[in-house]
Amino acid sequence: MTIHFIGAGPGAADLITLRGAKLIGSSPTCLYAGALVPTELLDLCPPNANKIDTANLTLDEITTALTEAHKSGHDVARLHSGDPSVFSAMAEQMRRLDAAGIPYDVTPGVPAFAAAAASLKRELTIPGVGQTVILTRTSARATPMPPGEDLTTLGASAATMVLHLAVQRIEEVVAELIPNYGEDCPVAVVARASRNDEVILRGSLADIAEKVLSADIRRTAVIVVGRVLGATQFLDSHLYSADRCRT
Template sequence: MTGKVIFIGAGPGAPDLITVRGYQTIQKADCIIYAGSLVNKKVLDNRKSDAKVFNSAELNLNEIVTIMEKATSENKLVARVHTGDPSIYGAIAEQIRLLKEKSIEYELIPGVSSVFGSAAALEKELTLPEISQTVIITRPEGRTPKPKDESLESLASHHATMCIFLGVGMIDKVVSELSKNYPINTPVAVVKKATWPDQEIVKGTLKDIAIKVKQANITKTAMIIVGEVLGPIDFNDSKLYDATFAHEYRDSKK
């Protein structure tokens, strides 16, 4: 018999925002590899006393997979714990590729992304009728290159709600690119460490958000959300609960 690797989304920060399935997997795991630079270590508090714990922030890809390979060859359960949801900037594809090459069984458990932790912190819906029905999740180009058609400037032309990871450290560049297609008075919010006890929120527009972020000394671990859905705007109710709108569960009341 061989063991198994289970990738777990630990959520945006608050330890009780991990899924029940993720929590139970950590409870049973013999080996835990967690993203120590981002994951709240409290999500590991329910682990077995003899579980081996590794911080992936200190490891490279081959070292991580070597640990997985050794543990699974001993019929052990490996919990690979990522921040937020591992399908967004989780670098799981490269790990899965190597697991497949080695015929190691694996599974994915989704988590609450910091996108949605930030929206909850702002008490906002990211999709409002006739304002924005599209959410773009992206990042600025840094050491990791981006396809040309996915530049912030290009994506901003849609005027949709945009959620930007890994961009607060280059806020001037982000604002410069967005301002080429969004109006300069477009609302922007920056949420640092959404759902953590030391969560911070900075609100502004493209005109002043860079100054406000610098004044707050926010340089990392923050989500940038851009779009009219953040503003104090009038919008029409959706059809979902409209009394005059009939669907298979409800008759209209005209």
């Protein structure tokens, strides 16, 4: 039997991949984070499936549930919000499954930063403006960041930056980014991207903290910082240029 780690998308139930939906429908056991995974996806589970909300479970308890399902001969749909390759805590689960000799695979999903960019109707890589995207977070109420991955160091290039798990300390984030990006740098905060209750705040590093605090946004949000958010005058991409198409 196989443990299927599945990216459940950023919030809208119809942003699940076809492969992910098929695996959910064929797995007698489903583990999901109740606060983050849309409950509509649970309707895809087989009749009488064992549905386990992991929101309040420890890693040991999750591992036990995965192991017991495997011993019972069940495939398992292990749902992670967004895409499991980023900030999903999938790695430590796979490490334990490796130790137990339990097979698994991974199905990607739509990440939160991509859903936020879609809601903003912005490309994050604009020719001549920004061609690098940094995905990061802060260490408040989470494991410490590795040396050299603080916002001041990462922001030295002034590349487009997307911060997860950081909106609760927006004032500190702004203070750390202003020296590299400037107070006038465009910023957007997208809470609950792709959901019916999505909230989008736009501003600059000078005023975004006040807007976030006024809107009482404290979780399930990404912060996007960079000149690409305000770019209107830029070069057309070489991808569709006449010179390239003639060659």
